[in-house]
Amino acid sequence: MDENKLQHDFISTVSHELRTPLTSIRGFSQTLLASWDDIDDKSKKEFLKIIEEQSNRLIKLVENVLAVSKLQNNENYIFKNISVNSSIKSVIPIIKQQYKNHKITTVFNDKIPEILADKDKFQQVILNLTENACKYSPENTTVKVITDFAENNFVSIKIIDNGVEIKKEDMERIFKKFARIDNPLTRGVQGSGLGLYITKSIVENLHGKINVSSNSKETIFEVLIPFSDMENQARSKCLQ
Numbered sequence: 001m002d003e004n005k006l007q008h009d010f011i012s013t014v015s016h017e018l019r020t021p022l023t024s025i026r027g028f029s030q031t032l033l034a035s036w037d038d039i040d041d042k043s044k045k046e047f048l049k050i051i052e053e054q055s056n057r058l059i060k061l062v063e064n065v066l067a068v069s070k071l072q073n074n075e076n077y078i079f080k081n082i083s084v085n086s087s088i089k090s091v092i093p094i095i096k097q098q099y100k101n102h103k104i105t106t107v108f109n110d111k112i113p114e115i116l117a118d119k120d121k122f123q124q125v126i127l128n129l130t131e132n133a134c135k136y137s138p139e140n141t142t143v144k145v146i147t148d149f150a151e152n153n154f155v156s157i158k159i160i161d162n163g164v165e166i167k168k169e170d171m172e173r174i175f176k177k178f179a180r181i182d183n184p185l186t187r188g189v190q191g192s193g194l195g196l197y198i199t200k201s202i203v204e205n206l207h208g209k210i211n212v213s214s215n216s217k218e219t220i221f222e223v224l225i226p227f228s229d230m231e232n233q234a235r236s237k238c239l240q
Helices: 003-038 041-072 084-098 119-135 195-205 229-239
Strands: 080-082 103-107 115-117 142-150 154-161 209-214 219-226
Touching: 003 041, 041 195, 080 084, 080 119, 084 103, 084 119, 084 142, 084 154, 115 119, 115 219, 119 142, 119 154, 119 195, 119 219, 195 209
Parallel strands: 103 142
Antiparallel strands: 080 115, 142 154, 154 219, 209 219
16 A cells, blocks of 8 residues: 555544544533533533543543654664563553452563563553453453463563453454454443554564464463573573
């Protein structure tokens, strides 16, 4: 597809996504301003709650659009040796605070080596995937984060949830811009359809891979990131 056409389609879709929360914010704000004295306190709180929710949706969308823009402009990454487990431990409390009706458990292999990665970008990947796991799985279910060794000098990070099964034909599409699958859980959750596109792009920029598998019981997103060069060299010497 022509690059100008892609850019035009992207701008059109972003404009459409922005319009919905902006329309809600304007509509409920105008109602409150015009009829404040005639609206009961319960309704005022409901209207203000909607304005807050739509404002947060707008902020998230703008953040994602900016993230996509940075990806397209080949934003520089700062690669350092980082601990996978420690980096994930720093992110989990943020998710737990946001999704209090989910149980988030971690199973860490303490023997996995460091990876060479941009710490902020790596944590964004874990944050995006764990948020998604909570967002698209029923309340009071468990989301697991597991770290372990993988083949070919990779570290494996798995995020497992008990949400609705992702159909085989949707597994490639979910990583495309603005893609959202249609099932009972996704219909009730607002989203831009940019999160997984951004996540996959970051993982690939970290020289890693991302895979997804799903069945009627669980969905697993697996991120594979290579060991740091130092760890690879040490491992090679041990095998000689």
